[in-house]
Amino acid sequence: MDMKQHCVKLSVQPSRGLVDEKFTVLVQNLLPGFQLTIHALHQCEDGHSWEAFAHYTADATSIVNVSQDPSLGGTYSGVEPMGLLWSLRPVPGSKTGLRWRKMNVQTPMGVTISVYQGHQTEGFLDQVLLASVVVERWYMAPGVRRVPITEGRLTATLFLPSGPGPFPGLLDLWGGGGKLVEYRAALLASHGIASLALDYLTAKITRETGKMVDNDYFETAYRVLEQHPQILGSRIAMLGLSFGASVTLRMAVYSQVVKLRCAVCISGSHVQPIDGPVEQINALFNKNIDKIHLDKDNQSILRDMLLPIPTDPSLKVDVGRLQCPLLLVVGEDDQNWPTYESAIDMREMMERAGNSHLLTVLSYKNTGHLIEPPFTPFVRASSFRTVTNPPFTMMVLWGGELVAHSLAQEDAWRKTLVFLRENLYGGMKHGALFSNL
Amino acid sequence: MNLVRISRGILSSVYFTTRQLQVSGHKCLRLSHYTKHLKPWIHRGFSSMSHTGPPVVSVHPSRAMVDEAFKVQVENLPLGSPVTLHSVHQSEDKDYWEAFGHYFSDHRGTVSVADDLSCGGTYTGKEAMGLLWSMRPVPGSREGLRLRKLNVCIPQLVNISVYSGHVGGGFREQDPLASVLTERWYMAPGVRRIGIKEKGVRGTLFIPHGPGPFPGLLDMWGGGGGLLEYRAALLASHGYASMALEYFNSAEVNTAELELTYFETAFNIVRDHPQVMSDRVGLFGLSLGSIVSISLAAWSSVVKPRCCVCISGNHTYARGGTIGGVFNEFFKNLHKVRMDENNYEIWRGMGLPIPDDISQKVDVGKINCPILLVNGNDDQNCPTVESAEDMAQMMRAAGNEHLLTRLKYPDAGHLIEPPYSPHFRATKFLKDGQKVILLWGGTTKPHSDAQEDSWKKIFAFLEQNMYSSSDPRAKL
Numbered sequence: 001m002d003m004k005q006h007c008v009k010l011s012v013q014p015s016r017g018l019v020d021e022k023f024t025v026l027v028q029n030l031l032p033g034f035q036l037t038i039h040a041l042h043q044c045e046d047g048h049s050w051e052a053f054a055h056y057t058a059d060a061t062s063i064v065n066v067s068q069d070p071s072l073g074g075t076y077s078g079v080e081p082m083g084l085l086w087s088l089r090p091v092p093g094s095k096t097g098l099r100w101r102k103m104n105v106q107t108p109m110g111v112t113i114s115v116y117q118g119h120q121t122e123g124f125l126d127q128v129l130l131a132s133v134v135v136e137r138w139y140m141a142p143g144v145r146r147v148p149i150t151e152g153r154l155t156a157t158l159f160l161p162s163g164p165g166p167f168p169g170l171l172d173l174w175g176g177g178g179k180l181v182e183y184r185a186a187l188l189a190s191h192g193i194a195s196l197a198l199d200y201l202t203a204k205i206t207r208e209t210g211k212m213v214d215n216d217y218f219e220t221a222y223r224v225l226e227q228h229p230q231i232l233g234s235r236i237a238m239l240g241l242s243f244g245a246s247v248t249l250r251m252a253v254y255s256q257v258v259k260l261r262c263a264v265c266i267s268g269s270h271v272q273p274i275d276g277p278v279e280q281i282n283a284l285f286n287k288n289i290d291k292i293h294l295d296k297d298n299q300s301i302l303r304d305m306l307l308p309i310p311t312d313p314s315l316k317v318d319v320g321r322l323q324c325p326l327l328l329v330v331g332e333d334d335q336n337w338p339t340y341e342s343a344i345d346m347r348e349m350m351e352r353a354g355n356s357h358l359l360t361v362l363s364y365k366n367t368g369h370l371i372e373p374p375f376t377p378f379v380r381a382s383s384f385r386t387v388t389n390p391p392f393t394m395m396v397l398w399g400g401e402l403v404a405h406s407l408a409q410e411d412a413w414r415k416t417l418v419f420l421r422e423n424l425y426g427g428m429k430h431g432a433l434f435s436n437l
Numbered sequence: 438m439n440l441v442r443i444s445r446g447i448l449s450s451v452y453f454t455t456r457q458l459q460v461s462g463h464k465c466l467r468l469s470h471y472t473k474h475l476k477p478w479i480h481r482g483f484s485s486m487s488h489t490g491p492p493v494v495s496v497h498p499s500r501a502m503v504d505e506a507f508k509v510q511v512e513n514l515p516l517g518s519p520v521t522l523h524s525v526h527q528s529e530d531k532d533y534w535e536a537f538g539h540y541f542s543d544h545r546g547t548v549s550v551a552d553d554l555s556c557g558g559t560y561t562g563k564e565a566m567g568l569l570w571s572m573r574p575v576p577g578s579r580e581g582l583r584l585r586k587l588n589v590c591i592p593q594l595v596n597i598s599v600y601s602g603h604v605g606g607g608f609r610e611q612d613p614l615a616s617v618l619t620e621r622w623y624m625a626p627g628v629r630r631i632g633i634k635e636k637g638v639r640g641t642l643f644i645p646h647g648p649g650p651f652p653g654l655l656d657m658w659g660g661g662g663g664l665l666e667y668r669a670a671l672l673a674s675h676g677y678a679s680m681a682l683e684y685f686n687s688a689e690v691n692t693a694e695l696e697l698t699y700f701e702t703a704f705n706i707v708r709d710h711p712q713v714m715s716d717r718v719g720l721f722g723l724s725l726g727s728i729v730s731i732s733l734a735a736w737s738s739v740v741k742p743r744c745c746v747c748i749s750g751n752h753t754y755a756r757g758g759t760i761g762g763v764f765n766e767f768f769k770n771l772h773k774v775r776m777d778e779n780n781y782e783i784w785r786g787m788g789l790p791i792p793d794d795i796s797q798k799v800d801v802g803k804i805n806c807p808i809l810l811v812n813g814n815d816d817q818n819c820p821t822v823e824s825a826e827d828m829a830q831m832m833r834a835a836g837n838e839h840l841l842t843r844l845k846y847p848d849a850g851h852l853i854e855p856p857y858s859p860h861f862r863a864t865k866f867l868k869d870g871q872k873v874i875l876l877w878g879g880t881t882k883p884h885s886d887a888q889e890d891s892w893k894k895i896f897a898f899l900e901q902n903m904y905s906s907s908d909p910r911a912k913l
Contacts, residue, residue: 007904007905009676009904010647013505014498014500014501014505015502015625015626016498016500016501016620016622016626017498017500018499021498029904110626112627112646114647129647129648130648131647131648132627132646132647132648133625133626133627133646133647134625134626134627134646135626136500136626138500141499141617141618142499142500142592142594142617142618142619142620143596143617143618161617162616162617162618163494163598163613163615163616163617163618164612164613164615164616165491166491167491168490190499192493192495232490232491235490424490425489425490425491425493425513426489426490
């Protein structure tokens with residue numbers, strides 16, 4: 001089939017896109033009935049290789065269009081336009097417990113998409129490669145500016161959208177793993193929201209003083225946004241995942257300084273001791289360590305540490321006092337935090353208080369804890385290093401099932417952006433801003 | 438509430454951030470960008486009291502190839518209000534190029550450039566890409582400018598802004614409502630760029646990503662000279678291993694002494710590359726590059742091009758001799774140069790009348806590969822259309838006219854560039870060491886349409902001849 005080798009044409013549009021943009025993968029000049037495998041390969045920053053693949057058979061049109069044609073098998077099946085990204089998993093022989101995260105957002109994620117002859121499942125390097133292209137996936141849109149922030153002893157990075165502004169602002173918090181994780185803030189800035197990624201567990205100030213930060217640290221971060229000449233001080237939101245959601249709820253309800261236009265809590269809970277510093281949330285976990293149990297694969301399930309949801313009001317944020325719209329994103333198979341139960345309890349509290357019109361809950365079946373931006377490779381469990389002193393590493397079960405979780409990531413992100421847009425930009429219902437998602 | 442407005446200089450079209458671009462494992466360039474806001478200003482026009490937030494302008498895709506279309510949209514505008522969409526680009530020579538269109542927002546406060554009509558500006562009507570192809574140097578610029586990307590490893594940056602009202606000029610002195618930066622690339626990810634310096638040949642070879650082998654192209658520009666890589670980079674991004682050849686007005690190559698053998702050697706460098714299909718190498722030229730292509734296709738016993746794409750070329754050159762010799766002949770007709778009302782030089786007369794004497798022309802009857810001619814009816818530099826007509830007659834007489842395809846575009850000029858490139862009607866040119874302004878011709882809108890249409894047809898032609906099976910009649 002020598003001629004086939006010369007003729008097969010592979011194209012991916014766009015070749016350079018934002019990480020949450022869809023692409024179209026097209027293979028042309030095939031013979032009807034021709035069997036091929038489309039393969040995606042990515043080498044992450046740690047040097048590990050991730051791959052995905054799918055089997056297709058060309059029909060009479062001699063074209064395979066991944067957005068329209070079904071995969072007959074591989075790391076995903078059926079019609080899945082973005083399956084080559086979200087079904088990426090470590091190549092055979094990789095270390096266990098890997099999780100995919102881009103720490104350097106100034107360079108793109110490079111993915112090599114290739115077409116191989118036949119329905120292959122392994123040993124791709126030895127197969128007949130027909131065509132290959134490189135695709136770039138960016139967290140930062142052109143013109144987005146990355147500004148490290150150290151004022152107020154913060155460890156943070158501000159991402160300003162392209163253009164003169166002013167822009168609405170957002171404080172972005174990740175979870176218990178700590179570190180300064182920038183990619184979601186970079187992506188939000190690419191959508192017109194000036195976003196501050198904040199390290200609050202492993203911040204410089206904590207490394208220097210040994211003490212965990214408190215409410216004033218977050219209030220300082222809020223002020224940095226509020227006072228920035230290119231940010232609209234009255235249009236600031238907060239978005240937190242996991243532990244970050246706990247902080248978000250605490251600030252939204254109790255802080256005299258933080259005045260949020262809206263809040264988003266992903267995979268979080270309102271259960272926390274409300275008197276006392278943020279550190280107490282950690283203490284609560286430490287007290288309940290015996291509630292961690294292992295599944296049959298020796299993966300740690302932490303969700304019971306916060307169960308049952310307490311009835312004592314001093315042990316949970318009084319969401320009945322919330323004055324801004326709140327979006328909760330819940331994975332019903334979250335094995336790490338009891339987000340589903342917490343969401344139910346929060347709704348009850350808000351209904352009793354009469355402010356439940358502010359609440360929107362997005363709840364997804366078979367979806368786990370790590371609800372990331374769309375097309376992020378899914379991991380059901382991964383190696384987790386605590387920020388305790390001394391730190392220890394365990395294999396944590398996040399939960400979720402590949403296809404449902406990936407669909408949930410896409411849906412939740414789209415709805416989160418609509419929620420933020422409506423509350424921060426006000427009045428925009430349709431449009432191009434997020435039309436490619 | 439306070440409306441504080443500090444007028445400031447131009448939008449940040451000088452723009453820097455640090456990043457490294459990996460091109461298929463080959464480090465292309467570390468480019469430094471840094472953001473420079475000439476003056477910070479505070480614009481509180483959209484304060485906490487307003488119901489809606491600030492307008493947002495967006496471009497999809499935000500990073501695209503230069504020949505890819507984009508969609509420009511503005512949202513969150515006041516309903517039914519007049520606005521101006523504006524684009525600006527600072528070239529590598531530090532000149533500013535701009536375009537703008539006048540619109541009205543609809544009942545939702547949006548403007549979609551791809552769907553709405555511009556009622557004024559540098560373009561009118563429904564023109565999705567008008568903000569690029571209608572660009573021209575900003576008022577006060579030097580005369581006779583031409584926009585050509587020299588560094589193809591980094592993108593062309595274009596800033597798109599929206600202004601309140603129907604603005605006709607003075608964009609630097611006003612604050613836009615919103616703006617966004619977009620990148621336009623000549624090189625797709627994974628394309629490799631290889632400098633060529635062998636056997637006396639100078640050029641740059643671009644290889645597509647993938648296992649190959651690929652069809653190849655020798656890409657030749659015209660009498661402007663130098664080494665222009667941008668079209669070869671784009672061709673490679675479409676799957677053709679392409680070498681941009683340096684042969685004219687070059688510090689590296691003694692043009693006057695060049696004979697056909699130089700081009701034969703260059704062609705063979707492409708043909709012999711391990712990732713190129715040796716029986717599928719074509720020629721791609723514009724102006725002088727087309728003349729070379731036609732000559733090679735007819736006269737060379739050494740190279741056998743698979744096909745030829747000849748933009749704005751002609752065939753009225755006698756065989757043999759050096760390029761220098763060709764030009765000496767050409768300049769014997771200097772008295773036929775006319776000047777237009779702006780004192781721009783019109784050279785097309787120098788090539789007329791087309792001689793009847795076959796020894797004064799390339800013997801196109803000897804061409805035995807498909808050849809595509811792309812010409813503009815308003816070419817003021819070269820009588821390309823007349824020449825194409827004569828070529829057709831010669832080929833008809835010789836029995837190989839079936840190899841010829843002619844595209845001719847009304848009101849298009851000489852410089853038929855890749856799509857969305859601004860129209861260059863008259864630009865500076867070095868003639869015998871002297872700077873003159875040559876009239877290339879064309880009217881902007883039809884010329885831009887010609888650029889778009891011809892590019893599509895060129896690729897269909899290349900696909901047919903370079904990628905398909907050897908017998909074109911087998912394809913239904």
